[in-house]
Amino acid sequence: MLAGAPLGNIGDASTRLREVLATADVIAAEDTRRLARLARDLGVTVTGRVVSYFEGNDERRTPELVEALESGAVVAVVTDGGMPSVSDPGYRLVKAALEAGFPVTAAPGPSAVTTALALSGLASDRFVFEGFLPRTGSHRRSRLRELAAEPRTLVFFEAPHRIESSLTDLAATFGADRLAAVCRELTKTYEEVRRGSLAELAEWATAGEVRGEITLVVAGAPAGPPERPADDVLRAEVAAREAAGATRRDAIQAVADDFGLKKRDVYGLVHR
Secondary structure, three states, X not given: OEEOEOOOOHHHOOHHHHHHHHHOOEEEEOOHHXXXXXXXXXXXXXXXXXXXXXXXOHHHHHHHHHHHHHOOOOEEEEOOOEOOOOOOOHHXXXXXXXXXXXXXXXXXXXXXXXXXXXXXXXXXXXXXXXXXXXXXXXXXXXXXXXXXXXXXXXEEEEOHHHHHHHHHHHHHHHOOOOEEEEEEOOOOOOOEEEEEEHHHHHHHHHHOOOOOOEEEEEOOOOOOOOOOOOHHHHHHHHHHHHHOOOOHHHHXXXXXXXXXXXXXXXXXXXXX
């Protein structure tokens, strides 16, 4: 049983979530302390066995949970907030349970993805969820280049200490004028939705410390060729590839290919 938990506002908890927490034989929780607080806030007494289940112990824990299913137990999966298996290891347990022949069902609940999408003011008829961007700058920029021409609205999760660099890279890769929304602390006391261009949001993030859980929504690519990155961005991309071990010639060729530019134009920028 996948049980959706409130993102922050306890009033969003469903009756089914209360029933699941009260009756499940085993509860696999992302954070057992937060589960205890959630149950206390809901006035629910948890009688089943509680185990931790998060990215890091999932390979070891998944077989144990399948064994519990084989013994006839009802196993519930609960994250800190939102639907299990969305950007967390819950999907691995779902896959393992299905492969073992056990039914999987859900008590649907809040989702940061669809909540942020609805609040963003951007097109919501077609969208793609990308989870967390790569942590390192070079890998993040490489992934963003792959997504730059995506016409659907994009939804990301991001850590507060990386939102400034991610927005800066997004503005450089997608274009400074691409619209976006930073949705912070959804449904909680200090909920904030900041809307604007990527350049404006990057400047906002640079101006002060951004805290809390963040969902980032970015407009899809407009029709036509993508905006050409700024000269200093292209030079930095060449330099990054050289630092990674490529020759200058190969680095220039790779950047030209990635951004759909002529090699001689990139060469001229580097040697100008």
